[in-house]
Amino acid sequence: MSKLMEWVDARIPVSDMIKSQATEYPTPKNLNYWWNFGSLALFMLIIMILTGLFLAMHYKPDAKQAFDVVEHIMRDVNYGWLLRYLHANGATFFFIIIYVHIFRGMYYGSYRAPREILWWIGVIIFFLMMGTGFLGYVLPWGQMSYWGAAVITNLITAVPVIGEDLVIWVWGGFSVDDATLNRFYVLHFLLPFVIFALVIVHMWALHAVHSNNPDGIDIVDEKKDTLPFHPYFTIKDLYGIGVLLIIYCWFVFFAPNAFLEPDNYIPANPMQTPAHIVPEWYFLPFYAILRSIDFLGSFSKLAGVIAMVGAILVLFVLPFLDRSPVRSFRYRPLSRSLFWIFVANSIMLGWVGYNPADATAFDGALPLIILGRTGTAIYFGYFVMLFIVTAFKIEKPLPLPKSL
Amino acid sequence: MVIEAEENRRDFLILATGAVGVAGSAAAAWPFIRSWSPSADVLALATTEADLSALTEGQMITIPWQGKPIFILYRTAEQIAQAKEADSASLPDPEQDKDRVHKEQYLVLLALCTHLGCVPQPIGTGDFGGFLCPCHGSHYDTSGRIRKGPAPKNLPVPYYTFKDDHTIVIGKPV
Ligand code: HEM
Ligand code: FES
Numbered sequence: 163m164s165k166l167m168e169w170v171d172a173r174i175p176v177s178d179m180i181k182s183q184a185t186e187y188p189t190p191k192n193l194n195y196w197w198n199f200g201s202l203a204l205f206m207l208i209i210m211i212l213t214g215l216f217l218a219m220h221y222k223p224d225a226k227q228a229f230d231v232v233e234h235i236m237r238d239v240n241y242g243w244l245l246r247y248l249h250a251n252g253a254t255f256f257f258i259i260i261y262v263h264i265f266r267g268m269y270y271g272s273y274r275a276p277r278e279i280l281w282w283i284g285v286i287i288f289f290l291m292m293g294t295g296f297l298g299y300v301l302p303w304g305q306m307s308y309w310g311a312a313v314i315t316n317l318i319t320a321v322p323v324i325g326e327d328l329v330i331w332v333w334g335g336f337s338v339d340d341a342t343l344n345r346f347y348v349l350h351f352l353l354p355f356v357i358f359a360l361v362i363v364h365m366w367a368l369h370a371v372h373s374n375n376p377d378g379i380d381i382v383d384e385k386k387d388t389l390p391f392h393p394y395f396t397i398k399d400l401y402g403i404g405v406l407l408i409i410y411c412w413f414v415f416f417a418p419n420a421f422l423e424p425d426n427y428i429p430a431n432p433m434q435t436p437a438h439i440v441p442e443w444y445f446l447p448f449y450a451i452l453r454s455i456d457f458l459g460s461f462s463k464l465a466g467v468i469a470m471v472g473a474i475l476v477l478f479v480l481p482f483l484d485r486s487p488v489r490s491f492r493y494r495p496l497s498r499s500l501f502w503i504f505v506a507n508s509i510m511l512g513w514v515g516y517n518p519a520d521a522t523a524f525d526g527a528l529p530l531i532i533l534g535r536t537g538t539a540i541y542f543g544y545f546v547m548l549f550i551v552t553a554f555k556i557e558k559p560l561p562l563p564k565s566l
Numbered sequence: 567m568v569i570e571a572e573e574n575r576r577d578f579l580i581l582a583t584g585a586v587g588v589a590g591s592a593a594a595a596w597p598f599i600r601s602w603s604p605s606a607d608v609l610a611l612a613t614t615e616a617d618l619s620a621l622t623e624g625q626m627i628t629i630p631w632q633g634k635p636i637f638i639l640y641r642t643a644e645q646i647a648q649a650k651e652a653d654s655a656s657l658p659d660p661e662q663d664k665d666r667v668h669k670e671q672y673l674v675l676l677a678l679c680t681h682l683g684c685v686p687q688p689i690g691t692g693d694f695g696g697f698l699c700p701c702h703g704s705h706y707d708t709s710g711r712i713r714k715g716p717a718p719k720n721l722p723v724p725y726y727t728f729k730d731d732h733t734i735v736i737g738k739p740v
Contacts, residue, residue: 317682456715463717519703
């Protein structure tokens with residue numbers, strides 16, 4: 163065995179790589195459980211690709227067959243129901259994990275120097291994930307699939323001048339139809355592999371600058387401050403995967419439709435829109451932002467789209483908006499309050515996005531559109547406030563520990 | 567020693583190679599990009615015919631044209647009056663009712679909300695006696711004009727002609 167490894171290592175240094183990048187890779191000893199979510203995300207990506215590949219072996223991207231073929235997978239294909247429920251619920255858990263992973267980075271200042279590029283790759287992955295989730299949701303070709311696709315592709319018409327022609331090009335016709343379904347399927351198949359490639363770049367950038375940690379301070383003494391990745395973090399990551407699997411499998415086996423919309427079990431009908439269209443839950447805060455801009459007359463549509471896209475793009479400049487000398491919000495009381503307002507506000511926006519546009523709260527006293535507009539202001543306000551609080555030194559950071 | 571003529575020659579060659587490469591890639595990309603545009607069979611389905619003889623006053627039908635829903639409403643006198651009255655109201659997308667119909671009683675609309683493309687609900691569901699788009703709450707009046715909500719424009723009137731008194735042809739033949 164060791165003879166064989168020697169032979170291989172002389173030609174491609176695998177053992178070195180495994181040692182320096184995995185088993186003996188120095189990892190901050192104070193990482194808490196929020197650091198589990200990266201490995202959880204990778205685990206979900208692998209599950210999605212695996213279940214997706216096996217679904218693809220039965221699926222047919224044809225407007226006349228797609229709906230029935232998903233039912234065929236559910237009823238006739240051996241364990242087809244399991245593949246589909248793992249895949250459909252997998253998307254939900256993938257997004258829960260990614261949102262926690264992003265919030266983790268925002269709280270502990272992991273986007274700060276020298277991790278900006280690492281952070282940007284993450285935001286690109288998030289973007290592509292949203293695209294993949296959207297495209298995948300079209301494939302079962304139910305009413306929500308169809309009308310979700312119609313509403314989202316229609317956002318393209320907001321592009322000045324060429325919008326109308328562009329959307330016809332994207333559809334391959336004059337409406338969402340067979341050609342659209344077929345190309346969406348191909349892209350849904352392709353994007354996860356692009357994501358996979360970007361995850362490798364993400365890891366590369368991570369291993370170049372190393373993990374941040376809850377205290378947000380740099381490693382002073384590698385011997386004292388770090389532990390080898392194996393066995394300390396392999397076991398911790400495995401534990402996290404165990405917990406995830408219990409919750410995820412509970413949904414798959416006992417509440418597989420909890421996150422799916424009943425309307426999506428009605429075949430797509432281009433002649434009739436369901437009374438209430440909702441996107442998948444993981445788009446809801448952004449959907450609420452889109453809808454909240456309705457007071458600018460004929461500019462509303464374009465402005466809504468810009469606000470929605472801007473809500474993600476703003477993450478790119480976050481590393482430059484935060485000017486504090488300290489990374490971790492553990493030692494930044496003001497930033498920490500802002501952060502929790504941001505989290506609560508995001509959930510509130512999600513709730514607004516889930517409800518019909520003209521819904522009200524408190525017996526009609528509060529139209530939700532008002533909440534949506536306020537929430538949108540708070541969403542972007544977070545980034546402005548974080549800049550103000552740090553750039554003008556309004557926040558007085560607490561003293562940092564000398565070492566981990 | 568640097569020979570200036572050689573240097574210039576090399577710069578030129580690099581530039582020329584780059585330019586040919588970029589232009590060539592752009593030209594090669596074109597067929598791929600164009601392959602996404604509607605194919606010939608999709609374009610061939612440009613027109614749809616509908617028989618309106620069974621339609622009675624106040625009734626509305628939905629017919630597919632190019633995969634999109636078309637509303638044809640046989641308007642009542644009241645609905646026509648409502649539409650004309652609103653001609654002078656302040657409209658987000660001002661248009662006269664008479665410019666939106668060929669025959670006053672038949673209102674023909676491309677029934678895709680100009681906000682994000684949902685199909686509005688039938689006549690009488692919205693404020694102003696017209697159509698309500700359920701997705702984000704746009705209200706269209708009895709002429710299909712936007713009156714309230716996020717949609718920026720009136721419901722479009724598709725190109726159509728009357729073949730005879732009761733037969734309507736929607737779309738332009740290509
Ligand atoms: C980033 C990873 C992925 C995400 C977030 C994702 C998301 C989704 C979602 C939300 C659906 C709709 C589920 C439903 O309502 O039934 C779906 C369906 C589907 N996906 Fe994926 N997917 C991913 C990866 C893949 C891969 C790699 C493949 C193929 C190689 C694939 C193939 C399919 C197929 C064939 C369907 C239609 C069957 C069905 O609706 O269950 N997916 N995907
Ligand atoms: S699509 Fe009709 S109001 Fe948004």
